[in-house]
Amino acid sequence: MNHLPRLAHLTTEDAGWGFFLCTYKELRAGRSGSEFAILNLQDASGQTTAKILADVDRLKGEFEGGEFVRVEGRGSLYNGQVQLVLSAIRRVNPDQDRLQGFREDDCILSSPRPIDEMWEELQSRLRSVKNDHLRILLNRVVTDHADQLKLWPAAQTIHHAYRGGFLEHIAKMAEVGALLAKSYDADQDLVLTGVVLHDIGKLQELAYEGGAGSYTRDGNMVGHIALGLMLVRETINGISGFPVELRAQVEHLIASHHGTREYGSPVEPKSIEAFILASVDELDAKINQVRRAINDDPSPDEFTGWHKRLGRVLYKGL
Amino acid sequence: MNHLPRLAHLTTEDAGWGFFLCTYKELRAGRSGSEFAILNLQDASGQTTAKILADVDRLKGEFEGGEFVRVEGRGSLYNGQVQLVLSAIRRVNPDQDRLQGFREDDCILSSPRPIDEMWEELQSRLRSVKNDHLRILLNRVVTDHADQLKLWPAAQTIHHAYRGGFLEHIAKMAEVGALLAKSYDADQDLVLTGVVLHDIGKLQELAYEGGAGSYTRDGNMVGHIALGLMLVRETINGISGFPVELRAQVEHLIASHHGTREYGSPVEPKSIEAFILASVDELDAKINQVRRAINDDPSPDEFTGWHKRLGRVLYKGL
Amino acid sequence: MNHLPRLAHLTTEDAGWGFFLCTYKELRAGRSGSEFAILNLQDASGQTTAKILADVDRLKGEFEGGEFVRVEGRGSLYNGQVQLVLSAIRRVNPDQDRLQGFREDDCILSSPRPIDEMWEELQSRLRSVKNDHLRILLNRVVTDHADQLKLWPAAQTIHHAYRGGFLEHIAKMAEVGALLAKSYDADQDLVLTGVVLHDIGKLQELAYEGGAGSYTRDGNMVGHIALGLMLVRETINGISGFPVELRAQVEHLIASHHGTREYGSPVEPKSIEAFILASVDELDAKINQVRRAINDDPSPDEFTGWHKRLGRVLYKGL
């Protein structure tokens, strides 16, 4: 039997077997009395809906949501989307399946950039910070949260919503932010500080497990901007001699980075650095969405299908 | 010479002398070459614009903005507003002027309710809190900021913008919040906690001196919602055993109390108590504005003049 | 066979028989050529979607939408919602089924509070009105519409959308309104008048039959605010000596109670009483929605699922 391709490249021509992470499983009553199942499967490259339409009674006990699975199936079109229709599924037996090439990392939707490379890039930027207080602050926060920073997505669904997405987002923002800070004669250290800390509250806002993000209690109740501010204030309180003016500038970057109050920022940008940060954050999130939509669109057309969140089709080119 | 009436009751019929706080002083080049001066005067009951049109050269050195002054003048109409046109002004000489009745408290725009009475009312409510963690939290915050809480306005300009306005606002909200919490079977302790703490960041957002409020650096850069959250988090961190679920509920009340993100709340109400708090806060602020506008309107008409912020006239009745 | 639980407590574990009101029935062509049916069933506690997937030809003639039915079936999950899959259904035979416990009132979605209790509460409040003109007005309107007032929902779908919901809404608003009127030194009689009359046009805007509300011609064409104003004007015209100033205040309460023009109020609140009324109305409607969403949410999570109309999840607590 063939090996199924990466999910990002799945077509209705494909049939075969493969290893995936099943992030969601639901049983439904079929109209003819029997059940069927709807799943979400993902690998490092992408994700898809999958269905079990036959032999449900036997297969439904072979796995649960949140487990790695081995499936057999074929691509099928539903409402213009390619899905997998499964003829077999079972949970992975790690010891035995590793022999056939199973690797957990291959089954979790991930950033296209290697995490170690991004991590090294971030460390290098931190070393370049000239302002002692900011360098200490950044190192302390980054060191304290190293494990999460290497795993977390940048958002639950909108952009960079995959393993390492958080790091990918701030790595690119750091690169772009440094260029803009120089062009506009802004404070390089402050812009980098804003880039690294602006979404730091997301480590508390989101829980990330088994390839899927979800809102935490504090995430729902307080939100990542305020969570980030409290985390940073606490860290700054532990750094002796941190100037209050500098603290205000750092906190302003976090508080204002959504650009307007209607997007959830309690205050709007008031410093050159804050204007730059909000602009870089929005552009990077937008471009990630646009690139994803272009890459995920299966049609040979010059434009993607309708992008609901952006409210438009997107230009793919010829 | 007559004594001028309280500013809240000043009419174009009045002429005489009085003691006031001068919160603002500006000299302008008059068209005929000579200067004139524009001032803001206040007493406990209200405030007014005042002008020095004659004898400016001599009078302008007799006082500064921020000082208590003794003036002579008469009421005059300008664009439908009663103002004072001054014929004499000098800074107060406390020792001597006290003999004529000068009292600082009479010259600062203040809440109509005695501050001690409101303070006692608040203390009494704090004693009634059943949840130990919340009672400790509230007592600690209130004790730490007792001096400010007895002086601060509730806002720079919009509502309760006078000495003791902060206390007046939370005292009334505590009364109303207790009634609604009972009616809707909500958690009384949580609603009171939200009432007392929701605007606590304003003690850092605003500076209040000489009868006038102004935004601080942290106020401009971070805003009172986030400042309040950081203050409360720090206090809670110092209370051993404070449950994280309870902390999330308290912080949620502060974070969501403006009701919507476009009004500056980073998250929207999600608990019954948060819905009640946002409703009580808005209603109390609105009613304070409406009452002020009705009381300040000098005309005998059934309606006030156009209220810019509310975008309507208001009904005074016959 | 077991008795099915109240619909508010239905789970996928339940199977058995019960009496319900069928408010909606639709036949659809199944993909395999045979038909299936989709129904809406309700009882006093809640409502659910139900499906007939097998034996449709025989069962579809056994009942119609709008009839009370006896069903057999089991709970089943569909898109995260519990539904009933039916194996038997027939219209109720009142004489015979009463022996097995059928009571019409048990099968109609209803207010959790007994209607007689709420009615008595309302009457008692009416007796307390001091202003003769308002008391006469209220008594006349309430007496004229007593039957409807005891049955009507407060809205078609949004809040208090069940039998007695109208009365429940104004009973609670009257309680809360009285407290606020006292706290804010507003006119108690006027606030109560606003509470009782603000939605009176809904008796003409909605038709309510068989447990379901629908818009009337006048409801679609004129809307409940204007319908209420016309009804009240007509009634006031019949009360000799009703002062025109008082009439304007009463009508203002009805006209402005949605708070802003974009929510359908042709004028915005201009009196203290109108601000109170709009606030109480909005809070009571919101809390009813929140409580419903919390009660209806079947999951053991700390938060409900996404509430579409409110645009957020809601906090249920641990």
Next chain:
Amino acid sequence: MNHLPRLAHLTTEDAGWGFFLCTYKELRAGRSGSEFAILNLQDASGQTTAKILADVDRLKGEFEGGEFVRVEGRGSLYNGQVQLVLSAIRRVNPDQDRLQGFREDDCILSSPRPIDEMWEELQSRLRSVKNDHLRILLNRVVTDHADQLKLWPAAQTIHHAYRGGFLEHIAKMAEVGALLAKSYDADQDLVLTGVVLHDIGKLQELAYEGGAGSYTRDGNMVGHIALGLMLVRETINGISGFPVELRAQVEHLIASHHGTREYGSPVEPKSIEAFILASVDELDAKINQVRRAINDDPSPDEFTGWHKRLGRVLYKGL
């Protein structure tokens, strides 16, 4: 001495005397100690601000706001607007001044169309109504309010804000509405009914005296849409056999004529006739504003100055 031109044609070149209506008078304290006065003067063609800068003490007693006056003065530029600077003013002595050509009608800002002509046109349209119920309704309303209909402005300030403006507005709308109703095969009688009655509540919303409109108590508290609906409902109640379907259609036209809720309509257009009416009303009001702005603009430029309400300049042509 020259006669001043019509105010619509006043320039800085003009000096002389004339009769006007003084609709507003305010005394202000001048900077040099003496007073000056600011007035509003109007004649049939337009209006202007006027100032008394010299000899104020003597002149200020010679007239009051609301009186007809005889003035002497010259045109002067202030902030790009032509104003009158007065050297003399006194109230009109009708008997004597009539000899010099004083006529009250010439001094009140008025529709450019003769009122009798518009009245006759309206009567003729009423006679053409085929539906008996609508014809009776229209005749009754128009007859009952004939005096007001011949005087009233269509709005306080925005459009047709002058004597006879109400009649001019509905006369033109009737003409255009008839054409559109025919083109779109809509009910001619209903469209005319909507045109005549849509703003009928403005006769109660506005008081109009001495050439100036102001909001009444009912206007502020209820608004012209609801006032119009109540008036029409009362009239229909007095017409025996008026069909309820027809009543709903008529009331829908009044209720929805602002087109959207945010413009104050409690319901939005749902019938072809209501869409036509809302479109005709908006276009006629817009064109009146545009024509006024073009006619009032004194510059020789191709475009008018900035039109605040419309938020743009307007094209006058070469």
Next chain:
Amino acid sequence: MNHLPRLAHLTTEDAGWGFFLCTYKELRAGRSGSEFAILNLQDASGQTTAKILADVDRLKGEFEGGEFVRVEGRGSLYNGQVQLVLSAIRRVNPDQDRLQGFREDDCILSSPRPIDEMWEELQSRLRSVKNDHLRILLNRVVTDHADQLKLWPAAQTIHHAYRGGFLEHIAKMAEVGALLAKSYDADQDLVLTGVVLHDIGKLQELAYEGGAGSYTRDGNMVGHIALGLMLVRETINGISGFPVELRAQVEHLIASHHGTREYGSPVEPKSIEAFILASVDELDAKINQVRRAINDDPSPDEFTGWHKRLGRVLYKGL
């Protein structure tokens, strides 16, 4: 076997055969393993969804999307909409099927007005233009695009979305525009020019083939307003002596015809003619939508079902 009725009149009572255009065909995996097909069928009068639920394997090769087909089937209700369930389908064999009455024109959704009649009406209006430059401009554009003008829809989905819809829209707008221009003493030639040219860019924005419109590259990237402006500028450049003032007026009509920037007009109406054009365009599009919704609504009720785009139900009358 019966002949199926026109799709505009299809009910669940109908069964039989007919010729249609199949504009869309999609195969889906059925839950029981077999496939089913979802189609869109149209004729001159309307369109419908159709399904092949049985015998799919044999039928699916008998036709493609974009082909004319002969079908057998019966009306069936799905979610309150009438659909066709097919028992047979094959592509049309033109030679043979013409004998049974097949005509391509009968199978393409089309304007209810004959195209030749609308074309002649347009030509007649063009002949009436008095301004030589405008007449030459209009004739050149209309002649250059005659073929498209006789076929194109006015929009992809919102209004007049069928063959000849473009011509129907401008024919009616020309009629109404002429009436309004006369009533408001506007320039008749300019209004007609605006009517004919305002949407001319849609000939480049949309591709129209096989009864279905779709956005072109230029349509997505530039939009019909700018495309129309470029086309008109190019044409005007080829007309010697075309005055620049007149060019600006013509281009202004095209640029501003959506009325506001949020509806995609880069500038807002500034001339009387532009206000008229925007009003006529909006009203004609709205009335077309309303009439369609009323005609397409199958229920016997006084109101249509909910109209998503307009956000309301619509009044059909008794």
Next chain:
Amino acid sequence: MNHLPRLAHLTTEDAGWGFFLCTYKELRAGRSGSEFAILNLQDASGQTTAKILADVDRLKGEFEGGEFVRVEGRGSLYNGQVQLVLSAIRRVNPDQDRLQGFREDDCILSSPRPIDEMWEELQSRLRSVKNDHLRILLNRVVTDHADQLKLWPAAQTIHHAYRGGFLEHIAKMAEVGALLAKSYDADQDLVLTGVVLHDIGKLQELAYEGGAGSYTRDGNMVGHIALGLMLVRETINGISGFPVELRAQVEHLIASHHGTREYGSPVEPKSIEAFILASVDELDAKINQVRRAINDDPSPDEFTGWHKRLGRVLYKGL
């Protein structure tokens, strides 16, 4: 007598003489009967309001708006703004005044960067374009409009509103755009094309003379986005073999560069390059405004005064 400082540094301490451009002159009737004059003066560094309060009769004939003038005066505060109060003014006599240092360029508000330097930078970027079609297009447009490009402001009032502002804006955008294009792997040539051409229609939208910009007829009637598109389309038509796909991409950049329709873009960004261009344009305009506001703010405070257009105060730092 002292030489007055550059206007950007004028304080109330300054008195002396200087050369300026008078861009505006208005005479007003003073309250005491005599006239006074209000002027706008500018030099390369900034602009100020100036007043002639004494000796007006003699001075008012010595100059006109639009002329270079020699003035004597002193700084004076009015509403918190520093203004010049003049004691002498006359038009410049170039021959004679050049001896005292008069240079026209010093008297016109200008970009802080030398125009020749920015021009050379632009030329160098054009040479680097690899795509032949785009390089030809850019060279043709830039060469054809070289004179204007060296003079024009980027906007009438909002940002870069001074001589050379257009060039300064696109020079900085080209620098930043190149960095972002590289970071995001976008098409460098397209981004540069978008930068150079996005506002090219402003050369037709604005007239710029005597140091002041004003809207042209085409600017008011069509707007710079459509004007730019027409200009570019015409130029591309003259370049043989320019691919239509490339044309669509270029035109898309111009059409979408305001980012949203409500800001006047008829289409929204759909390509990576368009997202980058819109972001760079907005950021550069914002930062120019912020820098100006910070530089122009005369107070020693940490924040500027209220910035009306941005709706906030801005952080200047200590």
